[in-house]
Amino acid sequence: MSILESIRGPRDLKALSEGELDELAEDIREFLIQAVARTGGHLGPNLGVVELTIALHRVFDSPVDRVLWDTGHQAYVHKLLTGRQDFSKLRGKGGLSGYPSRAESEHDVIENSHASTVLGWADGLAKARDVRGGDSHVVAVIGDGALTGGMAWEALNNIAAARDRRLVIVVNDNERSYAPTIGGLAAHLSTLRLTDGYERALAWGKEVLQNTPVVGRQLYGSLHGAKKGFKDAFQPQGMFEDLGIKYLGPIDGHDVAAVEAALHTARRFSGPVLVHCLTEKGRGYPPALQDEADHFHTVGAMDPLTCEPLAPSAPSWTSVFAEELAAVGEERPDVVALTAAMPGPVGLGPFAERFPDRVWDVGIAEQHAATSAAGLATGGLHPVVAVYATFLNRAFDQVLMDVALHRCGVTFVLDRAGVTGSDGPSHNGMWDMSVLQVVPGLRIAAPRDADQLRAQLREAVAVDDAPTVVRFPKESVGEPVPAVGRAGGMDVLRRPAEGAGAPDVLLVSAGALAPACLRAAELLQARGVECTVVDPRWVKPLDEQLVPLAGRHRLVAVVEDNSRTGGVGWAVGQLLRDAGCDVPLRAFGIPERFLPHAKRGELLADIGLTPVEIAGRISAALARKENAE
Ligand SMILES: Cc1ncc(C[n+]2csc(CCOP(=O)(O)OP(=O)(O)O)c2C)c(N)n1
Numbered sequence: 001m002s003i004l005e006s007i008r009g010p011r012d013l014k015a016l017s018e019g020e021l022d023e024l025a026e027d028i029r030e031f032l033i034q035a036v037a038r039t040g041g042h043l044g045p046n047l048g049v050v051e052l053t054i055a056l057h058r059v060f061d062s063p064v065d066r067v068l069w070d071t072g073h074q075a076y077v078h079k080l081l082t083g084r085q086d087f088s089k090l091r092g093k094g095g096l097s098g099y100p101s102r103a104e105s106e107h108d109v110i111e112n113s114h115a116s117t118v119l120g121w122a123d124g125l126a127k128a129r130d131v132r133g134g135d136s137h138v139v140a141v142i143g144d145g146a147l148t149g150g151m152a153w154e155a156l157n158n159i160a161a162a163r164d165r166r167l168v169i170v171v172n173d174n175e176r177s178y179a180p181t182i183g184g185l186a187a188h189l190s191t192l193r194l195t196d197g198y199e200r201a202l203a204w205g206k207e208v209l210q211n212t213p214v215v216g217r218q219l220y221g222s223l224h225g226a227k228k229g230f231k232d233a234f235q236p237q238g239m240f241e242d243l244g245i246k247y248l249g250p251i252d253g254h255d256v257a258a259v260e261a262a263l264h265t266a267r268r269f270s271g272p273v274l275v276h277c278l279t280e281k282g283r284g285y286p287p288a289l290q291d292e293a294d295h296f297h298t299v300g301a302m303d304p305l306t307c308e309p310l311a312p313s314a315p316s317w318t319s320v321f322a323e324e325l326a327a328v329g330e331e332r333p334d335v336v337a338l339t340a341a342m343p344g345p346v347g348l349g350p351f352a353e354r355f356p357d358r359v360w361d362v363g364i365a366e367q368h369a370a371t372s373a374a375g376l377a378t379g380g381l382h383p384v385v386a387v388y389a390t391f392l393n394r395a396f397d398q399v400l401m402d403v404a405l406h407r408c409g410v411t412f413v414l415d416r417a418g419v420t421g422s423d424g425p426s427h428n429g430m431w432d433m434s435v436l437q438v439v440p441g442l443r444i445a446a447p448r449d450a451d452q453l454r455a456q457l458r459e460a461v462a463v464d465d466a467p468t469v470v471r472f473p474k475e476s477v478g479e480p481v482p483a484v485g486r487a488g489g490m491d492v493l494r495r496p497a498e499g500a501g502a503p504d505v506l507l508v509s510a511g512a513l514a515p516a517c518l519r520a521a522e523l524l525q526a527r528g529v530e531c532t533v534v535d536p537r538w539v540k541p542l543d544e545q546l547v548p549l550a551g552r553h554r555l556v557a558v559v560e561d562n563s564r565t566g567g568v569g570w571a572v573g574q575l576l577r578d579a580g581c582d583v584p585l586r587a588f589g590i591p592e593r594f595l596p597h598a599k600r601g602e603l604l605a606d607i608g609l610t611p612v613e614i615a616g617r618i619s620a621a622l623a624r625k626e627n628a629e
Pocket residue numbers: 045048070071073074113114115142143144145146147172174176177178281297340341342364366391394
């Protein structure tokens with residue numbers, strides 16, 4: 001049995017010798033590379049926190065002490081050390097979540113994968129502990145990327161205000177989000193890394209003092225906890241300490257003993273303390289370290305030796321957007337682009353390559369991206385803000401009050417819209433067409449195929465007096481879905497059979513589920529039910545022609561890859577009611593609940609967004625209508 005296999009929980013770590021700890025770290029790295037290569041997942045981030053997580057669980061007593069992770073994608077080692085070593089179905093249906101999960105373990109607290117929240121959680125947990133009179137520890141692990149998010153600074157401001165409230169912050173500084181972390185904070189953290197004098201003292205302390213019996217180790221430990229003056233001799237640690245938060249570091253995050261020494265010092269401290277750990281994303285796996293894009297931040301299932309994907313990938317919606325935006329950039333010198341620390345994943349690579357001065361990575365700061373875009377638009381440019389749909393949630397007020405209220409021509413391109421699946425409940429892009437419904441003047445396009453994405457992106461960037469949104473899912477872009485006619489501004493995708501008499505169902509298909517809608521119409525026709533299938537293209541505002549069109553059918557069905565609550569189905573219903581049209585309507589979408597991690601196809605089937613289910617439920621609705629008549 002390997003040392004890793006002998007670890008049933010954090011207590012088993014406490015008795016390990018230094019040599020066994022080194023062997024455990026090797027076991028864990030080998031396990032991660034093999035397991036995550038099989039399933040896909042966050043390989044780079046987890047290879048970077050092996051020693052840090054071992055040290056955390058040796059110094060603190062989870063779950064009495066609360067160990068919190070931001071955004072949780074780097075909690076695989078935490079899972080391995082807290083009794084969960086079956087990674088065979090990682091991020092798959094019925095398998096381990098890719099993030100902490102309360103259902104899986106008492107050691108897990110924060111389940112969401114939205115960044116920069118951990119310090120807020122820690123502030124609340126520490127306050128609750130003190131109000132209730134506890135003496136446990138609250139330990140928040142935050143990445144250098146997550147630290148660029150505004151929420152982190154709101155929390156730091158509060159944490160720093162309570163000089164006598166014990167709270168340990170561990171900054172996992174690998175100098176990267178996906179790409180190298182941007183901004184003044186990243187620069188400050190880097191200066192702390194680069195001070196030769198301090199590093200020499202660090203190396204001397206490690207070499208000489210740690211090997212000197214008793215006194216040496218304590219002296220080495222106190223060097224780390226040395227007064228501000230000592231450190232300032234090497235490098236001003238101002239920022240955190242001036243805020244009122246004790247700074248310990250920089251610590252070699254891959255040296256278990258060094259991290260443990262710092263954590264013990266932090267543990268004894270009577271107020272908020274920040275331990276700055278220097279780590280390497282992808283540590284111990286050369287292919288990850290050599291990956292310039294993102295050090296294997298997320299990998300698909302691959303051969304661990306060659307890193308070749310196990311499944312061929314077809315062109316994605318993202319790649320279509322990426323190429324078209326670069327083409328638009330050639331024609332429109334006013335078009336600029338913003339990303340929240342994800343230039344690659346959101347498809348800004350080609351644009352950035354051609355127009356490096358017209359793209360900005362703002363860090364994990366979607367709120368800032370939206371408001372800065374309002375400034376860019378007011379300054380005469382047309383910004384394209386490329387983010388994942390779920391992450392725009394946190395910038396709702398900025399979209400509403402900065403962009404829409406001021407009628408700014410800003411285009412938000414929402415990738416990963418709809419059911420995403422393997423990243424779990426907080427990654428599904430299932431809320432944007434509901435949340436954004438209430439933004440006056442904002443327009444939403446939901447393209448059904450690559451051609452429509454290209455066309456609607458161009459239509460969006462042509463609007464200079466209102467926010468526009470173009471949203472598409474996380475999957476390969478399918479075959480073209482041609483129109484067979486027009487109805488107002490809408491595309492007709494299917495008409496009832498010639499001579500079939502009055503059509504029964506108007507099927508409104510919003511976005512990328514058009515192929516499923518067309519298939520459902522075929523299944524219905526086989527049951528003698530005739531459908532007209534339309535694609536509104538722009539789902540906000542809806543085309544008024546929907547009203548007369550609906551009036552010529554017995555039932556309206558709306559299908560969307562978005563929450564049913566307040567989505568396109570709701571908007572169509574309101575449009576019809578306001579026009580006095582009382583044709584019955586059925587809205588097909590994502591139910592108002594958090595979806596567990598599973599494949600996109602599995603989840604779509606589970607929630608009834610498949611041709612068979614859509615056809616079946618439309619059939620049943622017609623039957624009920626006939627029985628009632
Ligand atoms: C609000 C929000 N925006 C974007 C993301 C996407 N995202 C996930 S991890 C990550 C980078 C995190 O960097 P860091 O905190 O340094 O952790 P590391 O991966 O380097 O360990 C980003 C941008 C997110 N999870 N949440």
